[in-house]
Amino acid sequence: MLVMSRRQGETILIGGEIEIVIAHIGRSRVKVGIRAPREMPVIAREVELVSEENRAAAGATHEALTGLLARLQPKSSK
Amino acid sequence: MQTRNFGTIAYEADSALEFPIGLPGFESRRRFVALRFVESDPLVYLQSLEDPALCFVTMPILSVDPQYRLKVGSEDLDRLGLPATRQPRIGEDVFCLAVIAIRETGPTANLLAPVVINLKTRQAVQAIAPDSEYSHRFELMPEEVAVCS
Numbered sequence: 561m562l563v564m565s566r567r568q569g570e571t572i573l574i575g576g577e578i579e580i581v582i583a584h585i586g587r588s589r590v591k592v593g594i595r596a597p598r599e600m601p602v603i604a605r606e607v608e609l610v611s612e613e614n615r616a617a618a619g620a621t622h623e624a625l626t627g628l629l630a631r632l633q634p635k636s637s638k
Numbered sequence: 639m640q641t642r643n644f645g646t647i648a649y650e651a652d653s654a655l656e657f658p659i660g661l662p663g664f665e666s667r668r669r670f671v672a673l674r675f676v677e678s679d680p681l682v683y684l685q686s687l688e689d690p691a692l693c694f695v696t697m698p699i700l701s702v703d704p705q706y707r708l709k710v711g712s713e714d715l716d717r718l719g720l721p722a723t724r725q726p727r728i729g730e731d732v733f734c735l736a737v738i739a740i741r742e743t744g745p746t747a748n749l750l751a752p753v754v755i756n757l758k759t760r761q762a763v764q765a766i767a768p769d770s771e772y773s774h775r776f777e778l779m780p781e782e783v784a785v786c787s
Binding site: 589618633 | 661662663664678679680681692693694695737738739740741745746748750751764766769774775778
């Protein structure tokens with residue numbers, strides 16, 4: 561991975577079409593401005609992780625659930 | 639309403655949950671109902687009202703982790719119509735669900751991004767916790783739960 565040091569207000573250019581500005585540096589987080597073509601999706605990594613989890617969750621089969629329930633519920637309630 | 643898993647279900651119009659921006663990966667799905675059945679307690683099903691085949695399996699987040707500390711970012715608080723001045727309280731201001739994924743390696747709960755529902759307005763978001771140490775794949779340990787019975 562290429563690592564660059566930048567100060568607040570400085571910019572990085574990627575491929576002529578993408579511009580990344582270090583907008584603000586706080587104590588534990590930085591604000592980053594991104595200028596990119598409209599058709600290029602820009603999302604935080606966590607959003608992609610959660611999307612993947614949701615897609616996996618939406619595919620849960622009934623059989624798998626029955627197995628989960630059998631383990632979650634007290635045996636007496638069967 | 640017809641559903642894939644539950645056949646035909648009836649629901650009150652005012653029990654529908656509104657997700658103003660959908661859920662990550664399902665951005666166009668905005669309306670859901672939460673279904674709970676005695677035989678599948680403590681699971682809560684989030685059934686899409688727009689797609690009969692779309693249903694998320696969830697659990698109240700405090701059933702997964704009784705010590706769970708909810709942290710909702712200011713943008714999500716805004717979407718929920720809640721004040722940004724303090725964190726919402728589970729059970730008082732909001733209802734909070736963890737989405738469950740079932741893989742071959744076992745079921746996991748997404749504690750990084752709980753579904754947060756405003757109890758008053760029924761607006762909801764899947765809120766990705768900022769700076770969170772919670773896992774998006776928290777392993778549910780059913781063997782351990784079973785011991786409690």
